[in-house]
Amino acid sequence: MNQNLSLYRIFYTVALTGNISHAADELFISQPAVSKSIRKLEHSMNTALFTRSSRGVQLTEDGELLFSHVKSAFQTLENAENQLRLRRELGMGQLRIGVSSTLCKYVLLPRLKDFIKAHPHLRVTISCQATNQTLQMLENGELDLGLTGRPEDAGTLLFSPVMEIQDTFVTTRDYLDNLARQLGQSFPEKLTAEDSVSFIKNGVLMLLDRENLTRQYLDAHMKEYTLFPENVLETTSMDLLIDFARVGLGIAGVIRQFVQTDLQNGSLIELPLPFPIAPREIGFLCREDAEYRKL
Structure with missing residues (x-):
């Protein structure tokens, strides 16, 4: 990569906002600094990336091509940042759930879709077995969560109720x-x-x-x-x-x-x-x- 990453960040922000002034506000730098960075990037690539008007800026054909790649690169970086944040917040990169096949079908699956959508970078594994085995695997540290009926004696495990069954x-x-x-x-x-x-x-x-x-x-x-x-x-x-x-x-x-x-x-x-x-x-x-x- 021939350019400094900050130039691409400025180009990306200008393209998203369509306005040098708005981009400067988002980046916390001056408008002249934004304009200078865009000119430098255009000069190094020997092409115009934006057309200017009184209403703002618009990507040229070459600018659109560059933006499509820069956008993908920054989204990849943002995904990586989110995954690292998730690891810090949850203290793990995966979630191991133990559950009976019955509760998996009728209780867990209806709730799993929204959970995965909210935590897309968390790797979830599900182990289906009898409740007693789930309890033992939790005690041994082989599972992170277990979905079960409330046990008579949970020992050192914490129980958070979800629903009542009859x-x-x-x-x-x-x-x-x-x-x-x-x-x-x-x-x-x-x-x-x-x-x-x-x-x-x-x-x-x-x-x-x-x-x-x-x-x-x-x-x-x-x-x-x-x-x-x-x-x-x-x-x-x-x-x-x-x-x-x-x-x-x-x-x-x-x-x-x-x-x-x-x-x-x-x-x-x-x-x-x-x-x-x-x-x-x-x-x-x-x-x-x-x-x-x-x-």
Whole structure:
């Protein structure tokens, strides 16, 4: 590069403002100094970069060509400065998030787009696994953030709530109708808590595996109210539970917020329960000393 970078900065600013006076104000230098720098750049390149008029300046054809390259160069420099600033503010160049596949789909992804837009130079990696594994990886420093339900004992980790979720049991009307016939009953006009207990005990209850916090939460409630289903189908995926419920394989223990559309359009129905299931909190976990708590 034959020219001093400051000459290109002055040229770039004049081109953006279209006015030498305005450029001088932005650069905190005098108008004669701006004019002198432009003449020097034009002389070194042996071409006119601007046409002058009483209303300001306008790029010539050669000026437009130079501006396109100078603009790209300064934008690259600005991006680099922003990335360095981000590293200083966050104390890191990447963010490692641990989350279950269910919470990733229904909670994290809807929020991730705006976050990445606000922090375009932050490298984000997402690790999907069971909550217990996420907690362990956070303790070991292998993750920066974890999106989980509020753990009973967070230890040294800090929990920031994001939303409440409600556990419930859902199935199709056809499944309950067939189950009622098998039990020698007719499908009731209005489901009662007593009906639900009978259906859960005698039907196929579909739950997440025992390593999952949602399963442990439901098990604790059913045990407290001596509800022990005879036939249990287990899976590791909430999405599979919802799909199984939709095709009438059984009664699924799911999160109400994740099947709201199905409940509204009637493709799934919710079983009333004889015992209350308190809402749970979903939120982000991080180590107490983490710089990225400000996120």
